[in-house]
Amino acid sequence: MQIEFELNGAMVSASVEARTTLADCLRDNLGRTGTHLGCEHGVCGACTVLVNGEAVRSCLMLAVQAKDEKVLTVEGLSGDELSPLQASFRKHHALQCGFCTPGFITTAHALLTSEPEADEERIRDVLSGNLCRCTGYVPIVEAVLGARKFYAGQKEKA
Known part of the structure; x- marks a missing residue:
């Protein structure tokens, strides 16, 4: 087809x-x-x-x-540079082997696009469907929390 x-x-x-x-x-x-x-x-x-x-x-x-x-x-x-969310993952050391990272980033992007003020509990709930065997999840949640400001600014511009 x-x-x-x-x-x-x-x-x-x-x-x-x-x-x-x-x-x-x-x-x-x-x-x-x-x-x-x-x-x-x-x-x-x-x-x-x-x-x-x-x-x-x-x-x-x-x-x-x-x-x-x-x-x-x-x-x-991203284009030539990391997106703010990807940069936040880097800053917070939210990846080790990196295998799960694309799924976490796209899931977090969908969440923050619709709910830029999502709190830690909401972020943990949404990300609970993604598995990571390396980082222990804390840095991943911190990275998403760290990217919220960018998404809140995008929503204000819209």
């Missing part, structure tokens, strides 16, 4: 089988390897991307379901 969708602000097309997941399409067909595949059962959250602003597990979504939608991956959050 031939599909077309917006990926990180640009229209893309891919030829996929009906059973191809969005994660596999992003990685194998479109070369966007920032989206990681961990469990491939929707449990770990490493493959989280945004579809029309909503965080989704790309290992559970078929690529054909993305047809005519807007998909944002971790690569789409």
Whole structure:
């Protein structure tokens, strides 16, 4: 099947089988390897991307379901420099091996875009669906808390 969708602000097309997941399409067909595949059962959250602003597990979504939608991956959050959220992850040492990081960042981006004043309890609740085996979660939560000011400023401009 031939599909077309917006990926990180640009229209893309891919030829996929009906059973191809969005994660596999992003990685194998479109070369966007920032989206990681961990469990491939929707449990770990490493493959989280945004579809029309909503965080989704790309290992559970078929690529054909993305047809005519807007998909944002971790690569789409920054240009030549790190996004404020990515910079906050760096500043707070919120990654070690980095495998889970794209899923945490896209999940946090979706949360802070809609709720820039999210408190620590809300952040922990939303991030609880993502698994990390290295950092112990405290630096990840601190990084998201540290990025809130940027998102609050973006909401004020809108």
